[in-house]
Amino acid sequence: MNSTADFVSWFRSVAAYINTFRGKTFVLGFSGEMVADEKFISFIHDINLLASLGVRLVLVHGAQPQIQQRLNDSNPDNPSTNGISITDAPTLHCIKEAVGRTHFEIEALLSMGLPNSPMANADIHVASGNFITACPTGIIEGIDFMYSGKVRRVNTNAIESRLDHGGVVLISPLGHSPTGEIFSLTLENIATEVAIALNAEKLVFMLDTPLISPIETENRNQLPRELTVTQGRQLLQNIQNRPAYLTDKIHKIIACAIKACEGKVSRTHLINRHTDGAILKELFTHYGIGCMISSETLETLRNANIEDVGSILQLIEPLEAEGILVRRNRELLEIEIERFIVFEHDGLIIGCAALYPFPQEKICELACLAIHPSYRNQGHGNRLLKTIEERAAAQGNLKLFVLTTHATHWFIEHGFSEISLSELPKSKQDLYNYKRRSKAFMKTLQ
Template sequence: MPATTSPADFVAWFRSVAPYINAFRGKTFVIAFGGEVVADGKFVELTHDFNLLAALGIRLVLVHGARPQIEQHLAKSNLGDTYHQGIRLTDAQTMQCVKEAVGRVRLEIEALLSMGLANSPMANADIRVAGGNFITAQPIGVIGGVDLQHTGSVRKVDVAALNDRMDFGEVVLLSPVGYSPTGEVFNLTLEDVATATAVALDADKLLFLMDTDGVTDKKGNLLKVLTIAQSQEVLASKRKLPDDVALFLPCAIRACEAGVARTHLISRHTDGSVLHELFSDEGIGTMVVESTLNTLRAATIEDIGGILELLRPLEESGILVRRSRELLEREIDRFVVLEHDHRIIGCAALYPFPDEAAAELACLAVDGQCRDRGYGEAILNHMISLAKAQKLKKLFVLTTRTAHWFIERGFKESDVAELPAQKKSLYNFQRKSKVFVRKI
């Protein structure tokens, strides 16, 4: 947080990230980044973030690339860089350059991950890095009449060995090479190793660090969340996609289809992008998921704690009437909740008065960090649908502070005398809540 942040803001920020810290502990994340990160000298900052994730109890598998380093070695050796249908042809001489480049990059990464600078965010942290022959590879073979020789693909991931290393508290570092049972070495792609490893481990998250901010729409606006179906539509569209999006988005789809919960495409150029993406609601890149993150459903008794957290600030400010846990438990069947990524961010209750074909909308609340995103209106529309299903003709609300919000959505100010008789008898004249009614 900035030095000018007030104590109250700092506490609010820290509380906002606490649920993520709790949820991520013990989870497995696979993070892939190209050799450009190391070549550009930007890996030091990224190292601090990786060390922080490991210190928070996250099981980390890091997958690095080495494309610029390989190209540099090829140039020094006066060897051409040959591609066939977008795949590097790796002959014996090229494979020797690949080994040298990958080995050098890996040693540099391990050294930086072991760094304990006094002024670094993770000073004196004891982070151990594990490596090994975790990836079994096979040759790609002949494509279009061309033998790609030592270019391979992932055949098998040694899940047991990877889990053993992570159970021991080590960060696993994978390079873009694999080994055959006969002792051959194959040149692999960063995205193939990362995706196959995430799928094999049933990882909770797969992150790709790339040159662009993520996936954008036709107007250039960043798309924060994409389902598998929406991602496939992006790829099927005829518009020109950035090279890294065209490369990594199919991998994100493949991972999510195979059971990886979330795949993130984020920029490598933004300092702290990994932390921003993981520990904030909005994130900083594009997240690919199997289906929509938002779920609007009937509340259950297990949701009481989340509902209380939403209502408490509004009750303390006098916007809502205070409700006890016992009352909420008795009336839980009146509530709906809006979940975002398994976290309750909104709620509302519907109290029908069937004799007068009316219903009260109560306890409409949205998490303060998630406002201005249309969630309140989505909940309202859902409650209107529920009221219509009960053949009710009007919806009313009692409010002291949010009159304009309801007016903008078709409610008109009314009088206490227009309330259903039962509700009228319970009206609190000391609060002087205004009555707004909408025909449905």
Template sequence: MKDTTHFVHWFRSAAPYIHGFRGKTFVIAFGGELVAEGGFVQLAHDVNLLNSLGVRLVLIHGVRPQVEARLTENGTAIRYVNGLRVTDDAALACVKEAAGTVRVEIEALLSLGIANTPMAGADIRVASGNFVTAQPLGVRDGVDLLHTGEVRKIDAAAIRRRLDQHDIVLLSPIGYSPTGEIFNLSLEDVATQAAVELAADKLIFLMETEGVPDDGQTIHNALTVNEARQILDREAQLPEDVTYYLPCAITACTQGVKRAHLISRHRDGALLSELFTREGVGTLVTPAPLETLRPATIDDVGGILGLIEPLEREGILVRRSRELLEIEIDRFLVLESDGVVAGCAALYPFPEEEAAELACLAVSRDFRGRGFGDLLLDEAEKRGRKAGFKHLFVLTTRTEHWFEERGFVDSSPDHLPKRKQALYNYKRKSKVLQKTL
């Protein structure tokens, strides 16, 4: 029963993401290691689920380990210049062979429909083709990179037509020139440019590490573009894959992609955990901070009710009907995190006594411990001072110490504004706390 209850709670909490992701475009990139080591089987299950939920998917695969293996088997020299492969004719032949093999293996795994597996009933169509136009990188540091190239153009219109038909688009790290040449491209270049040209809602990199390291023991849960740039400038010992993918996440987010995610390829279900839980399992990169503090609107009533109703049932907050909340919505502030109402507070003015009441301060359990209560209190105090109030007071039955730690002092109902005194519920016996603004 406990496991079932946990599942129901998780499924309900995932509902906003399920609704929000339908019709959105996700670009998911992964190295050839995922296919070589058998990890794509689990990823295929998760891709199938996303596809069934109406997410428009573009997959980009790498082939580096497969190319290395073929070059070694052939006794061909492996040459790199500043992390870029020198692709001569022999290396290009290995690239073409590896890309074709990996693409076919991915298509086969996405075509599974075996009963009693997550792929049962799957009806996935995969579209591949010459969607990527490339050009040569040319000479770098005095070395001609030959058939190594970079993305010149992504045929976004053709890809969208495939996505409109509910196909999954699969791109290989190969591009073609208008003159018929073939170029070896980097996985991250194809993924980034595809996400930008498609104005994707998410660019997701599956990589070796869990995300962008914080202090060696943990990872950054979320970073803005500016914070990510600071990390690249400041940290000299970042994991190699972070040095590849974090700049791509920054580029994508500064050119129209709404979110970029860096997650581990080694964690089974990492893609679903990152997308369908509030805390995620990797590093999220966003153009701007996720949290927005703003005046509430009528559209926020449902979100505010979801916050305060559990506290009302526990007797922590005074019960408010939806009708009353709609009437008083202009008194409320909401703290929105990634599109979800994470906290709220209301400010009721008593201009005759130059005072205001802070009421209905609540933060969702999913967001506690992040300082959201302090943010709401600080904003309420700023608005109170701006309106010319001298005092802020609060009535509470459970959180007296929290307010005292933030400068409120014990008071009594006799010191409340006259209109508030007339409404004071002596049966409830709320503590009265005041703070000078």
């Protein structure tokens, strides 16, 4: 700025952003490479500035180079498959050490209050805790990923409490299971799920992104400045004509951004971490310097009709192939379509469920509950179940049962209890498939 007039003009331009962002929740994800960079302290200063402006901040850090260094010191062989590390017990021990050290280094930097610096008189309270409940990645194509995991649940109440008291929440890439196990997670998975769970205004990823295309032109070798969810989905699906900037890393991040936006996060920003003050330039200028992904989605839960048959088949066929759902052909689905409800998201069928009554016993069966993989863990299954329960109760039924091979814990968490096959309606017992060995669960309707 060359003059006072320039400063006044600039300050007026950012005042609207300051007012808009005050009290809003931002989730920021940044890598271990960024933490190790000597310029990381400048990012910490920017975090302090955002906090002082009343932005509610949740920071999710990575620690990949720190973990790799620790593994090199003790166990250089750390295999991975499809980009997911296989975490055995010795590896997990190294991960916990590296992540813990990185966490405390970040916390120490956030706690600084050096005079004559942007941190002067800073009073940031860093809050940490067991905010993330994790579950194992499991066995994929015969490979056991052991202690590599994914987010199962976010303790939103605990995080909100810390934010309400003015704290900056810092989350590390580890999660705990209800059985006391610890799992190694990715920062992208955590940041995305936390942003969705908190209904965050923004999800921000600080990345080694390529240059952003100029506003007035489009360059296939550079990341676009803006993407809608629909455009982002089309970009990821265009495998044969993949642009140069769409590396595996950027592909993964855009997929996370799409999921976040579809989970009601207003905006997701991808920002090049190497630019000084990048997050401030992206958030407080009209055009920004990163790539912004936004949602344009509408959701409807409605009765299925005959025109939905093709979409429902596309939704359930992969689950049928995995043995999760019982196979249904098109003819049967057309006959039973009136028993189905569907979850429509911007014209796309992303979920379905069916209700089969047994009037004599005043019992109903919940069947064919399915959610599209891209829309899971966003509450859609809960809404489908609630709607089915309400309809079953409205029909005068007293109980609802389900047969499942894979989702036992989910149904238990939603009030179902395991029962013996003899408690099922007689006609259902006669049709039971002993080869599938499904477990039966029942719930009393309110």
